[in-house]
Amino acid sequence: MSEVKKIATRQSYGEALKEYAEAYPNLVVLDADLAGATKTGIFKAAYPDRFYDCGIAEGNMMAIAAGLSTTGLIPFASTFAMFAAGRAYEQVRNSIGYPHLNVKIGATHAGISVGEDGASHQCLEDLALMREIPGMVVMNPADDVEARAAVKAALDYVGPVYIRFGRMAVPVINDESYKKSFRIGKGQVVKEGRDLTIFATGIEVAAAIDAAKALASDGIDAEVVNICTIKPIDEELILASAKKTGKVVTVEEHSVIGGLGSAVAEVLSEKAPTLMKRIGVYDRFGESGPAAELIHKYELDGEGVYKQIKAFLNR
Amino acid sequence: MNNLELKKHANEVRKGIIIGTHSAKSGHPGGSLSAADLLTFLYFEEMNIDPKDPKKEDRDRFVLSKGHAAPGLYATMAERGYFPMKEMETLRHVGARLQGHPSMNYLPGLDMSSGSLGQGISAAVGMALGAKHQNKTYRVYTLLGDGECEEGEVWEASMFAGAKKLDNLVVIVDNNNLQIDGTIVDVNNPYPLDKKFEAFNFHVINIDGHDFDQIRAALAEAKQTKGMPTAIIMKTTKGKGVSFMENQVGWHGKAPNDEEFKIAMDDLEKIGASLK
Numbered sequence: 001m002s003e004v005k006k007i008a009t010r011q012s013y014g015e016a017l018k019e020y021a022e023a024y025p026n027l028v029v030l031d032a033d034l035a036g037a038t039k040t041g042i043f044k045a046a047y048p049d050r051f052y053d054c055g056i057a058e059g060n061m062m063a064i065a066a067g068l069s070t071t072g073l074i075p076f077a078s079t080f081a082m083f084a085a086g087r088a089y090e091q092v093r094n095s096i097g098y099p100h101l102n103v104k105i106g107a108t109h110a111g112i113s114v115g116e117d118g119a120s121h122q123c124l125e126d127l128a129l130m131r132e133i134p135g136m137v138v139m140n141p142a143d144d145v146e147a148r149a150a151v152k153a154a155l156d157y158v159g160p161v162y163i164r165f166g167r168m169a170v171p172v173i174n175d176e177s178y179k180k181s182f183r184i185g186k187g188q189v190v191k192e193g194r195d196l197t198i199f200a201t202g203i204e205v206a207a208a209i210d211a212a213k214a215l216a217s218d219g220i221d222a223e224v225v226n227i228c229t230i231k232p233i234d235e236e237l238i239l240a241s242a243k244k245t246g247k248v249v250t251v252e253e254h255s256v257i258g259g260l261g262s263a264v265a266e267v268l269s270e271k272a273p274t275l276m277k278r279i280g281v282y283d284r285f286g287e288s289g290p291a292a293e294l295i296h297k298y299e300l301d302g303e304g305v306y307k308q309i310k311a312f313l314n315r
Numbered sequence: 316m317n318n319l320e321l322k323k324h325a326n327e328v329r330k331g332i333i334i335g336t337h338s339a340k341s342g343h344p345g346g347s348l349s350a351a352d353l354l355t356f357l358y359f360e361e362m363n364i365d366p367k368d369p370k371k372e373d374r375d376r377f378v379l380s381k382g383h384a385a386p387g388l389y390a391t392m393a394e395r396g397y398f399p400m401k402e403m404e405t406l407r408h409v410g411a412r413l414q415g416h417p418s419m420n421y422l423p424g425l426d427m428s429s430g431s432l433g434q435g436i437s438a439a440v441g442m443a444l445g446a447k448h449q450n451k452t453y454r455v456y457t458l459l460g461d462g463e464c465e466e467g468e469v470w471e472a473s474m475f476a477g478a479k480k481l482d483n484l485v486v487i488v489d490n491n492n493l494q495i496d497g498t499i500v501d502v503n504n505p506y507p508l509d510k511k512f513e514a515f516n517f518h519v520i521n522i523d524g525h526d527f528d529q530i531r532a533a534l535a536e537a538k539q540t541k542g543m544p545t546a547i548i549m550k551t552t553k554g555k556g557v558s559f560m561e562n563q564v565g566w567h568g569k570a571p572n573d574e575e576f577k578i579a580m581d582d583l584e585k586i587g588a589s590l591k
């Protein structure tokens with residue numbers, strides 16, 4: 001098997017900002033002293049006059065972005081997910097969400113795949129925090145193609161958007177044509193199946209695909225659905241797939257409290273109660289270690305997801 | 316506009332504050348009354364605004380960072396003609412445009428939603444940066460409480476404004492010396508405010524916030540100041556104009572009852588009558 005191309009979605013983010021800068025002259029980028037890590041440095045190098053470093057003051061950066069947006073600019077405010085959704089939560093809530101301003105938040109280094117920096121920098125709560133804010137669009141792209149499509153979609157959408165990107169290089173699972181069909185709020189059936197549905201988001205979509213392959217060799221036909229937009233969530237697709245297969249698993253590199261699993265459970269419990277298993281990080285903090293080793297330890301690689309799904313099916 | 320006319324408008328603004336908070340049975344009269352003269356000057360003299368075209372592109376911007384002084388801002392906007400003063404009676408009522416803290420999506424003419432302290436100045440900094448970025452000439456004004464200066468974000472925003480030399484930004488501090496738990500010195504002394512803003516690369520002007528000549532001169536000086544933002548620290552009297560509210564910390568966030576309403580309006584009527 002040929003080597004699958006791997007790109008970190010933070011890289012895609014930086015490149016997309018640069019790619020769309022010309023078509024969107026009102027696009028400006030803010031960072032909080034992490035341009036090298038968030039990859040907004042790619043934009044900065046190409047468009048230094050449209051890049052503002054706010055220094056290590058993330059709350060201030062978010063409210064500055066709010067003010068900028070009222071003057072007609074489209075600011076992308078970037079930092080690690082921990083600081084964007086965590087530290088600056090209240091600025092995002094009160095200065096961006098409440099007035100429903102046209103601010104885009106590019107949050108990188110989400111989840112345990114941050115790796116060696118450890119739990120203080122591994123945000124596992126951002127999807128929950130951002131999903132709670134009325135009117136906030138929340139996206140968690142699966143790969144390079146989807147990450148760039150999400151940036152473009154955020155530029156075309158008027159209102160606050162939170163996009164989650166990762167540090168670790170992940171397989172490119174979509175081809176370029178997917179960019180044209182990408183829509184905020186629309187899920188993607190990656191593989192059709194009859195026996196159960198795996199709803200996955202972000203870097204876990206690739207793991208879900210691997211798990212589905214392993215399940216297939218056991219004679220289990222899993223449907224894999226990529227939910228990039230956590231909010232507004234694709235209710236129609238979730239209901240249709242759950243009704244078809246009758247069994248649901250969610251997979252996310254996030255706490256099982258408040259993220260994709262919760263969002264899917266909210267839809268199903270109200271409209272089509274379905275037995276489900278939420279795979280993610282189980283109400284605990286992460287730890288230091290190489291990203292791939294951590295993903296393995298937390299059973300969030302293809303093998304771990306397969307094992308957890310088997311346990312669910314055999315319970 | 317001469318000082319007598321400004322004083323008359325400011326007195327009407329103060330009546331609006333009393334009418335609004337009395338009707339709401341809540342709200343923040345003390346810090347609204349202390350800011351009334353400055354707000355009057357901004358909306359009647361200083362800012363390029365048009366109540367009939369509240370979103371005109373080249374307007375000067377104002378952010379009430381001390382958002383709890385919303386009754387002061389609303390009454391000023393009403394007096395300036397954005398909406399009838401009668402609407403002050405709807406303050407904080409269900410369905411009202413006059414939310415407890417300013418909300419830009421409820422009321423045209425508000426440039427920012429504010430109220431969570433420390434955030435308004437950051438938004439104002441963002442507006443000033445946006446103006447510079449787009450080579451626009453409008454100016455941005457923001458009013459802070461002195462107690463609000465205990466918020467770290469005020470200094471994050473100030474550091475950025477100084478670093479980026481935002482000379483189209485004027486930060487005004489309503490230094491009425493009182494916050495909810497007591498005097499600002501007793502609670503968590505933010506003094507010296509002027510030296511702090513200087514240290515953050517601001518041009519700093521100290522004035523009496525109830526003296527229109529000083530307000531006028533300070534804002535003119537701010538306009539002449541290039542290469543750095545201006546901070547105006549204005550000494551004020553909390554509750555200014557209403558005898559029993561002046562310098563009383565208890566009137567930070569409490570509304571006058573019917574009896575107190577009468578006394579307050581009598582006080583202001585008397586001041587109005589003296590302005591001939």
